[in-house]
Amino acid sequence: MTIEITGFDWVPDFAKGFVRDLRPRWACEELGLPYRMRLLSATSPRPADYFDEQPWGQVPVVRDGDIELFESGAILLHLGERDERLLPRDPQGRATAISWLFAAYNSVEPMMFELGNISIFAADQEWAKLRRPSLLDFAGGRLDKLSDAIEGREWLAGSFSVADIAMATVLRLAQDTDLVSSRPVLADYLARALARPAFQRALAAQLADFKPEPQAA
């Protein structure tokens, strides 16, 4: 049965290539798993019953046979459990990969959310201008530690895993700053991840699914 992933039919330019259905798309591309998209209108109100599938009204939701999941972290874990190419099968390798998967979602991405807030959504607000230095400083300290952890490794948990899909897509959110580019270990890690043909295919597929203009309800 083909995996179904929800996405949007259009998003503003700043979000193109960054919507989180990119993560399960990438995982499916790594595994050669076919998937089909269920595209929601980004500009119409979400259908009321979609909130039963995804409590925040966001994407992605994934259906895999009889199983339905939301939150891209849970979906990545599910896809990793399907195939050892995305999640080591030895107990410590699995534990390390899952530790890093949560690290990407809970210890690195939250500061990227706030970076998005100050750089995009609240860019013209006084608090956002005042907040910028301390946020960049805090994020930089965290990324220094991430750099220390990655130094000398190719991937977070030995072989490439869902943790790398998560961490690379999170680090990519800092592209408008020098947070990653100024840290050679992280810049190399991110470049290595994004050079994977599966990422390139996933990115091209997301971009190809957006209509040129927002669709009215």
Add this chain to the structure above:
Amino acid sequence: MTIEITGFDWVPDFAKGFVRDLRPRWACEELGLPYRMRLLSATSPRPADYFDEQPWGQVPVVRDGDIELFESGAILLHLGERDERLLPRDPQGRATAISWLFAAYNSVEPMMFELGNISIFAADQEWAKLRRPSLLDFAGGRLDKLSDAIEGREWLAGSFSVADIAMATVLRLAQDTDLVSSRPVLADYLARALARPAFQRALAAQLADFKPEPQAA
């Protein structure tokens, strides 16, 4: 083999009862699993080799036999996999619980982090005062949706699970605001979770482990 959890020997008052070793303690208490604490000095520099166990120098790290994990979300998942009382065994129940586990960590806790920043760490800074209304507004909107999702349910994934340990400890971080108390469904859910004897035991155990004064290096 007894599970080992890292914690701190002292923290400032605002953090007492909120340090994240509370989450695996709670899970162990639910299962009746004995655990021992490895307490780190909160005031001394972290031993350099601790960063090999926990990249950010934080707690908890858990050792369970030969397996070592970091990030409390990964640890909760591991403990859930040990025992169906904390993670349903039917495939959809498991998928739902893991979706909510990631939801707590990635879709609710990040705004609680920022609430901690504006309320505690940066309370005297101008940006924090200016940021407060929009952050409370955004968090409130998210919690409205959480309330809709929980309404009519006892727990997030049918039976009590690690997702509830995560979500309740996250919601508890908003205690100095009316974000939870003004939403009856969430207030009841949180009260139901925190009334569990296992939570009470875990909380008492964390508080009992703090020394009265910070310990010099």
